[in-house]
Amino acid sequence: MRYCFGVDIGGTTVKMGLFGESGEIIDKWEIVTHTENKGEAILPDVAASILNKMKERELSGAVVLGIGVGVPAPVSDDGVVDGSANLGWEYKEAKKELEHLTGLKARFGNDANVAALGEMWKGGGLGEKNMVMVTLGTGVGGGIVSDGRIVNGAHGAAGEIGHMHVNDEEPEQCGCGNYGCLEQYASATGIVRLAKRKLKKDKRDTMLTKETVTAKAVFDAVKAGDAVAVEIAEEFGRYLGHALAGIAAAADPSVFVIGGGVSKAGKVLIPFIQKPYREWAFFAIKDVKFTLATLGNDAGICGSAKMILGE
Amino acid sequence: MRYCFGVDIGGTTVKMGLFGESGEIIDKWEIVTHTENKGEAILPDVAASILNKMKERELSGAVVLGIGVGVPAPVSDDGVVDGSANLGWEYKEAKKELEHLTGLKARFGNDANVAALGEMWKGGGLGEKNMVMVTLGTGVGGGIVSDGRIVNGAHGAAGEIGHMHVNDEEPEQCGCGNYGCLEQYASATGIVRLAKRKLKKDKRDTMLTKETVTAKAVFDAVKAGDAVAVEIAEEFGRYLGHALAGIAAAADPSVFVIGGGVSKAGKVLIPFIQKPYREWAFFAIKDVKFTLATLGNDAGICGSAKMILGE
Structure with a gap:
């Protein structure tokens, strides 16, 4: 052996x-x-x-x-x-x-x-050969697998979609120096930012409070039917879904695998991303599947091993 | 032999x-x-x-x-x-x-x-291994080469960037059924559309006329220093440059090769695309080269032969 x-x-x-x-x-x-x-x-x-x-x-x-x-x-x-x-x-x-x-x-x-x-080998992309993984954590990252192989790109930066420009109206600067990057809306910290903005303006009753809101709290409130939280999730999903429609035009995946800390919210996430995705995606790619990452912290060691065992 | x-x-x-x-x-x-x-x-x-x-x-x-x-x-x-x-x-x-x-x-x-x-093998992408080709013709098409191999995607639709959504405000419908697709601005017909809109509203002197304007006429007028034509080219370049910044985040190419009928305008095109590209691209990918396709009608037979001779 x-x-x-x-x-x-x-x-x-x-x-x-x-x-x-x-x-x-x-x-x-x-x-x-x-x-x-x-x-x-x-x-x-x-x-x-x-x-x-x-x-x-x-x-x-x-x-x-x-x-x-x-x-x-x-x-x-x-x-x-x-x-x-x-x-x-x-x-x-x-x-x-x-x-x-x-x-x-x-x-x-x-x-x-x-x-x-790793996720393609043993996780949310099991059995697929063309996959886009989106990692929603502190930041937003990603990885593209084409015909079973990692797309690395010229600088090893392929799939680094966190700084795709998605909003022309953003007044706050992203850590990268630009304005309106995907990461400003779809990362765990981005969701908190969206929530705080919303809670400042929206005076309806809600389970959420400006001081303690987290990405997890937003999706917990969504599950409990909180209307304000639903609108925050919709805004998150709109930016992310639209960005993924653009990425799909380039990469033509059969599946999007959503991972990272935010994905722990579970399946409740998917329709918020998928609905705006379908709205903007070219008809040939509307039916791409959306799944959740399943390997958690093991995705990295599994993918690393797979590099050795053969892509 | x-x-x-x-x-x-x-x-x-x-x-x-x-x-x-x-x-x-x-x-x-x-x-x-x-x-x-x-x-x-x-x-x-x-x-x-x-x-x-x-x-x-x-x-x-x-x-x-x-x-x-x-x-x-x-x-x-x-x-x-x-x-x-x-x-x-x-x-x-x-x-x-x-x-x-x-x-x-x-x-x-x-x-x-x-x-x-084909362009990577013998044309505008010669010597590169990570390339995005953008074909600006009647429509807008594209192809992505990653580490020397074509990215096909799950439906053979990878690189088909003509229907990326780039404008929320578009009132006219694209042939695909959506509104605000890249093809509505960056194809030969899209440039004519932009020009006609501009000429309707803009009353300054210009070499261009609504009835006879073509993509070629726009860039000929740009070369002659026509201010109205320059603004049309800027609008074209803004949509295309911003779309390419998103594509680069996904694919991380070392070069964009611009082909198709519109590219016959020559090098005058490049700065109109490159400036907005650089404005929106993540810093790691700002310096991607832009070149023109050089194989013209031979790109297809060359690329087809290369599939047999080994990617």
């Missing part, structure tokens, strides 16, 4: 998994991400943890197919990361370094793209 | 080329497209023309690697076309039929996607 490792390096923890060659998760664990000193310890820590696990399980290098790694940054085809704010990295030949440290073959990918591959 | 054929089936003519295995065009010719009776003669005509050419040049089936074909319709991975209005086709197992008729391996693709591959 042969094995591989799937690694998902985040800004606070590194999630790691040992997989069998047919894709089963044999073991998973986490280590802390040490971002100090430009994150210089991160790859040595990952390497040590992998070598340690191989020792513990008595696996020789000959039976380990390689290490797949997702990182929060664009990654070039040859595994170079040219800066990652979350990890403290500047220019780093990540693939080369990890291969040198472990003696194993390594492959790096952008974390959102890798998570998309 | 080995050979392949590149075929580009359009609604009025079929363009055909014989290629050497290193990619040189050895011969090219055209036949008429017979669309009557649901286009039933089209593939037999193509087959006969190919077999005839092989006879004329004394090429045996053993030295012909295959036939690549672009058609004006979505094409499934296994070469099935489920209806093409331009060719009169309903459901057709095109690959199977052409292979049966010729005894050669065939591969089918959507014409816009195939032309994109």
Whole structure:
């Protein structure tokens, strides 16, 4: 039997998994991400943890197919990361370094793209070959899978849809410097922003309060039939649905998989996104499915492993 | 030496080329497209023309690697076309039929996607691996190449960006049934529409007249410094540039290649598209190059041949 490792390096923890060659998760664990000193310890820590696990399980290098790694940054085809704010990295030949440290073959990918591959393999996109994954978390990210392969793009930034321009009237600036980016409406923080704006102007009774509103509170209130919350969700869905109609024109997926913290609201989300999507989508792509991500925190390690086991 | 054929089936003519295995065009010719009776003669005509050419040049089936074909319709991975209005086709197992008729391996693709591959191979995208081609003709079409491969999508409709919604205020309906599609502003006919609207309201002196305006006339007037024409071109460029900023967020190309009849206006086009593009594009993708397509009518046969010679 042969094995591989799937690694998902985040800004606070590194999630790691040992997989069998047919894709089963044999073991998973986490280590802390040490971002100090430009994150210089991160790859040595990952390497040590992998070598340690191989020792513990008595696996020789000959039976380990390689290490797949997702990182929060664009990654070039040859595994170079040219800066990652979350990890403290500047220019780093990540693939080369990890291969040198472990003696194993390594492959790096952008974390959102890798998570998309994971969801296609074992999650919300199971059985599909053309998928767009949309991650609604602190920010908005995404990944595109075309004919079973990750679309990386020229800068490893394909699928990074958070800064698509969706509103000409936005007075507040996005973190990126532009105005009216999708992330300003469809991320967890974007939903809170929409809610606060709404609650300021709308004097109807509602379960929501300006001070304590969260994305989760909005969708909980939607489930309870709160009319104000429904209108906030509609606004969220309108921006996101319209953006996805544009993305579908470019990528022609068979399924959208919605993941990230906001997706924990559950199926209640889907119609708010799907209705405006269908309104604007070209007829050939109106019937694209919408599903929720199912792998949660495992999407990254699964997609990383899949990079090694073969897309 | 080995050979392949590149075929580009359009609604009025079929363009055909014989290629050497290193990619040189050895011969090219055209036949008429017979669309009557649901286009039933089209593939037999193509087959006969190919077999005839092989006879004329004394090429045996053993030295012909295959036939690549672009058609004006979505094409499934296994070469099935489920209806093409331009060719009169309903459901057709095109690959199977052409292979049966010729005894050669065939591969089918959507014409816009195939032309994109051609431009990447030998034209405006030469040397690039991640490209978005935008075809501004009677309509607006496109093709995306990711890591050297065509992105087909689930319905063979990837890159079909003509019906991206770009304007909430449009009162006239697009041919597709929606309002405010990119094609309503950025196609040759869309530019004429913009010009007529402008000329109705704008009473300044201009070289353009409502009755005779064409896309070419607009850009000729731009070159001559006509202020009204410049504003029409700016409006065209604003819709297109903003749409491309959204597409770039999804596909992350290194180059946009602008083709189709409108692109014959030449380099004067580029700044009108690039300026609004840069205004709205996320910083990581602001510096994407813009070039003009260079293969003209040969893009289709070249891309078709490239499908056989290896993407």
